[in-house]
Amino acid sequence: MSQQETAWCPGCGNFSILNTFEEAVKKAGIDRRNLVLVSGIGQAAKFPHYTEANLFNGLHGRALPAATGIKIANHTLNVVITSGDGDMYGEGGNHLLHAMRRNIGVKAFVHNNQVYGLTKGQASPTSEWGFHTKLQPEGVINAPMNPLAMGIIHDISLVARAYVGDREHLREMMVEFLSHEGGFALLDILQPCVSFNKLNTYQWYSERVQPIGSDHDPCDRQAALELAGQWEDTIPTGIIYRSEREPFESLLPALKEAPDGLCEKS
Amino acid sequence: MDINVRIAGEAGQGIETAGEVLAQALADAGLYVFAAKSYMSRIRGGLNWYDIRISDQALFSGKENSDILLSLTAEGIKTLQGKAGSQAVVIADKATAENSSGCNCLDISGTAKTAGGSKIMANMVAAGVVFGMLPYDIEALSQQIRQAFDSKGEEMVKKNLKCAESGAELTKGLSDKLLFPQSGGADSFLCSGTEAVGMGALSAGVKFASAYPMTPATGVITYLAKHAREYGIVVEQAEDEIAAVNMVCGATFAGACALTATSGGGFALMAEGLSLSGMMELPVFIVLSQRPGPATGLPTRTAQQDLRFAVHGGHGEFPRAIFAPGTPEEAFKLTRKALATAHTFQSPAILMMDQFLADYVTNTAPLNTAYRPIDKQITTSPGEDYRRYKITENGVSPRAVPGGDALVKADSDEHDAEGHITENLSIRIEQHDKRMRKEKGIIEDSIAPMRYGPQDAQELIINWGSSYGPCREAVDTLNERGHGIAMLHFAQVWPLKTEEIKKAIQGDAPSWPELTCVEGNSTAQFAGLLKEQGIIDSRKPLLKYNGMPFTGIEIAEAIESD
Numbered sequence: 132m133s134q135q136e137t138a139w140c141p142g143c144g145n146f147s148i149l150n151t152f153e154e155a156v157k158k159a160g161i162d163r164r165n166l167v168l169v170s171g172i173g174q175a176a177k178f179p180h181y182t183e184a185n186l187f188n189g190l191h192g193r194a195l196p197a198a199t200g201i202k203i204a205n206h207t208l209n210v211v212i213t214s215g216d217g218d219m220y221g222e223g224g225n226h227l228l229h230a231m232r233r234n235i236g237v238k239a240f241v242h243n244n245q246v247y248g249l250t251k252g253q254a255s256p257t258s259e260w261g262f263h264t265k266l267q268p269e270g271v272i273n274a275p276m277n278p279l280a281m282g283i284i285h286d287i288s289l290v291a292r293a294y295v296g297d298r299e300h301l302r303e304m305m306v307e308f309l310s311h312e313g314g315f316a317l318l319d320i321l322q323p324c325v326s327f328n329k330l331n332t333y334q335w336y337s338e339r340v341q342p343i344g345s346d347h348d349p350c351d352r353q354a355a356l357e358l359a360g361q362w363e364d365t366i367p368t369g370i371i372y373r374s375e376r377e378p379f380e381s382l383l384p385a386l387k388e389a390p391d392g393l394c395e396k397s
Numbered sequence: 398m399d400i401n402v403r404i405a406g407e408a409g410q411g412i413e414t415a416g417e418v419l420a421q422a423l424a425d426a427g428l429y430v431f432a433a434k435s436y437m438s439r440i441r442g443g444l445n446w447y448d449i450r451i452s453d454q455a456l457f458s459g460k461e462n463s464d465i466l467l468s469l470t471a472e473g474i475k476t477l478q479g480k481a482g483s484q485a486v487v488i489a490d491k492a493t494a495e496n497s498s499g500c501n502c503l504d505i506s507g508t509a510k511t512a513g514g515s516k517i518m519a520n521m522v523a524a525g526v527v528f529g530m531l532p533y534d535i536e537a538l539s540q541q542i543r544q545a546f547d548s549k550g551e552e553m554v555k556k557n558l559k560c561a562e563s564g565a566e567l568t569k570g571l572s573d574k575l576l577f578p579q580s581g582g583a584d585s586f587l588c589s590g591t592e593a594v595g596m597g598a599l600s601a602g603v604k605f606a607s608a609y610p611m612t613p614a615t616g617v618i619t620y621l622a623k624h625a626r627e628y629g630i631v632v633e634q635a636e637d638e639i640a641a642v643n644m645v646c647g648a649t650f651a652g653a654c655a656l657t658a659t660s661g662g663g664f665a666l667m668a669e670g671l672s673l674s675g676m677m678e679l680p681v682f683i684v685l686s687q688r689p690g691p692a693t694g695l696p697t698r699t700a701q702q703d704l705r706f707a708v709h710g711g712h713g714e715f716p717r718a719i720f721a722p723g724t725p726e727e728a729f730k731l732t733r734k735a736l737a738t739a740h741t742f743q744s745p746a747i748l749m750m751d752q753f754l755a756d757y758v759t760n761t762a763p764l765n766t767a768y769r770p771i772d773k774q775i776t777t778s779p780g781e782d783y784r785r786y787k788i789t790e791n792g793v794s795p796r797a798v799p800g801g802d803a804l805v806k807a808d809s810d811e812h813d814a815e816g817h818i819t820e821n822l823s824i825r826i827e828q829h830d831k832r833m834r835k836e837k838g839i840i841e842d843s844i845a846p847m848r849y850g851p852q853d854a855q856e857l858i859i860n861w862g863s864s865y866g867p868c869r870e871a872v873d874t875l876n877e878r879g880h881g882i883a884m885l886h887f888a889q890v891w892p893l894k895t896e897e898i899k900k901a902i903q904g905d906a907p908s909w910p911e912l913t914c915v916e917g918n919s920t921a922q923f924a925g926l927l928k929e930q931g932i933i934d935s936r937k938p939l940l941k942y943n944g945m946p947f948t949g950i951e952i953a954e955a956i957e958s959d
């Protein structure tokens with residue numbers, strides 16, 4: 132773990148993500164010199180500073196294009212995004228859509244607290260209907276975004292959800308993602324924000340979160356969509372969808388001829 | 398001695414193809430050509446034309462009036478006949494022409510039908526008509542037609558050849574009164590600014606390019622895509638310009654040599670990413686090909702309106718280098734120079750073109766396109782306690798890339814030497830000053846303005862970028878008429894080497910020369926920068942912002958009549 136002092140509130144779900152991540156990196160046997168953590172801006176996006184890896188803490192909303200550039204330049208790197216819901220689904224929403232179309236081989240851990248933490252509590256694209264904030268005093272009137280369904284529809288390599296309150300399961304998911312070698316992999320991590328989200332609390336999530344049963348076939352698109360649509364009473368966690376689609380970078384002729392990447396040092 | 402040939406028609410009639418075939422055929426015949434297209438932002442209809450100025454001496458500019466005007470539409474005759482010289486030969490297609498005076502009606506589309514089987518081939522009949530009027534061996538045209546249609550099969554080649562030959566036969570006696578330049582020793586290689594930038598980038602080792610299409614910058618990225626296999630590079634059409642520049646930031650962070658290309662509107666979307674490259678100290682290279690704004694403006698026309706935007710674009714303060722080539726040849730060299738500068742100083746570099754320079758073609762001495770990658774100056778031995786943003790005297794810190802022994806950390810927040818986010822205000826000052834110190838090196842490494850004309854001139858034209866050619870022609874014209882005038886061409890417009898530039902302006906003139914600043918904008922942006930930097934005081938602006946490029950003749954006339 133790094134020497135950097137965290138800027139997170141006591142009790143924040145981000146701590147569990149960080150601790151679990153450290154365990155998962157060890158368990159998956161990841162060489163940190165080959166690991167690049169990419170983020171945008173937000174509380175979650177500070178994550179890369181608190182561990183040891185290469186890091187690219189870029190602009191708000193732009194983690195995906197930066198990660199795409201890094202992966203294309205050197206596809207031997209393990210490129211992992213750790214950023215917030217506002218960053219990845221709001222400001223970066225267009226990039227999310229097109230990263231899915233590309234099926235670029237990066238993994239995204241989205242710390243989904245259903246709120247904008249860093250800017251002190253405005254609605255995010257995943258905030259609930261009616262969620263009250265100082266900026267939405269009448270409550271949210273826009274439908275919450277469903278990034279997991281988007282991933283399934285665009286046939287990305289891996290779609291999953293985890294919850295910080297179930298660390299063992301979260302670790303299992305992270306290990307799978309860190310070791311994943313295919314195309315775009317999206318892990319939506321439910322992460323309570325104790326300061327600005329008084330609706331989706333630890334208790335609220337704990338009452339609803341339920342690991343997906345072993346009878347689910349992640350290659351079954353319809354079943355996956357069904358699961359991705361569940362939110363009200365039960366919120367399924369685990370691998371929701373898996374595709375055999377080839378990653379973007381494997382379809383680039385230049386990369387086939389440059390097994391070490393495009394970055395010869397001169 | 399030169400003549401200007403103009404062929405016109407509507408979009409979809411193949412005017413550009415005919416123009417390109419003619420231009421190359423003439424260059425192959427040893428003539429100097431300066432060929433430029435003028436087109437509207439549409440795929441069908443409207444009025445487009447293609448100018449080919451032909452000479453026995455090197456050409457640097459187009460000309461407003463034509464000596465031969467051929468139009469396939471009535472609209473072309475109506476709009477352009479007024480811009481044909483008094484001795485000009487005007488040719489209309491019989492099928493569309495109204496009986497206007499001074500106009501020769503030839504059966505161009507009819508000939509296309511009989512010789513080629515379709516009136517679509519009227520453009521090749523037109524090419525034949527033009528060539529038939531010129532005193533050069535028509536084999537040069539046939540060669541070009543064979544090449545141009547080779548991929549479409551023997552049948553198409555034959556039909557188009559027949560069209561051109563039949564066209565040439567229609568012209569007996571038409572051009573008897575015109576004088577023509579001798580064919581001679583011109584380089585047959587025709588090059589545009591767009592191709593030159595593409596070649597420069599490939600030769601310099603660019604391995605990744607990402608862009609969103611926008612006229613007149615699209616050609617650069619298309620050129621790279623066409624040669625991607627050959628050079629082993631990846632070209633990606635981004636979802637928007639924000640993604641394009643951020644991908645380039647990511648790719649350069651990882652160690653690839655990369656670029657993006659756009660026009661003003663896309664550059665506006667890149668502003669935050671440009672600032673990121675300043676903060677992260679990434680060698681990002683942006684080709685900024687201008688067109689008239691504001692907003693969507695005139696998409697297919699030319700302008701030099703984004704200089705201030707390039708100099709000041711992006712929030713915060715950070716060093717950058719901005720280049721503005723004057724010819725395709727210079728565009729090639731400066732693409733390499735801009736990439737080298739970006740890597741040496743780990744700072745963004747911008748190459749400014751415009752529709753005029755991007756699109757015109759002229760004879761160019763062969764470019765050294767051999768693969769000679771620039772030195773990316775990446776350290777391979779970062780050492781134990783590597784820190785990406787180590788404080789150094791010249792502001793440049795050793796640059797490592799991920800995947801090696803050291804962890805590489807880059808942050809868009811203010812950061813410490815290691816690359817970690819910080820809100821420590823003294824570290825902020827240290828890092829900011831470190832970044833800004835690099836500007837001194839960029840200035841020392843910058844390109845001095847180039848003088849053309851007498852050293853002791855009392856009259857001086859100041860130009861930047863694409864107006865180099867027209868200004869140069871104006872200098873020659875004026876000096877032939879007894880002026881003592883010179884010009885200073887700025888191929889690098891930022892940052893400015895103040896004292897050297899003052900000396901360059903002074904030259905050997907007995908007193909401070911009278912200055913005319915030629916710019917394709919309405920507010921004399923570059924003159925304003927020079928003034929701000931304390932380099933010049935008073936100057937006469939010679940400005941044009943109607944979307945059309947300067948011509949040498951109009952600059953000479955404006956200065957003469959002043």
Ligand SMILES: Cc1ncc(C[n+]2csc(CCOP(=O)(O)OP(=O)(O)O)c2C)c(N)n1
Nearest residue numbers: 172173174175191215216217218247248249
């Ligand atoms: C271009 C730009 N717009 C707005 C901001 C301000 N901003 C920073 S983080 C953020 C939202 C963060 O929300 P989220 O990604 O969910 O992160 P969290 O703090 O909740 O972890 C906003 C709006 C910014 N930094 N840059």
Ligand code: SF4
Nearest residue numbers: 140143174248324325
């Ligand atoms: S604001 Fe919310 S998300 Fe941010 S650190 Fe505090 S609790 Fe965590």
Ligand SMILES: [Mg+2]
Nearest residue numbers: 215216244246
């Ligand atoms: Mg959030």
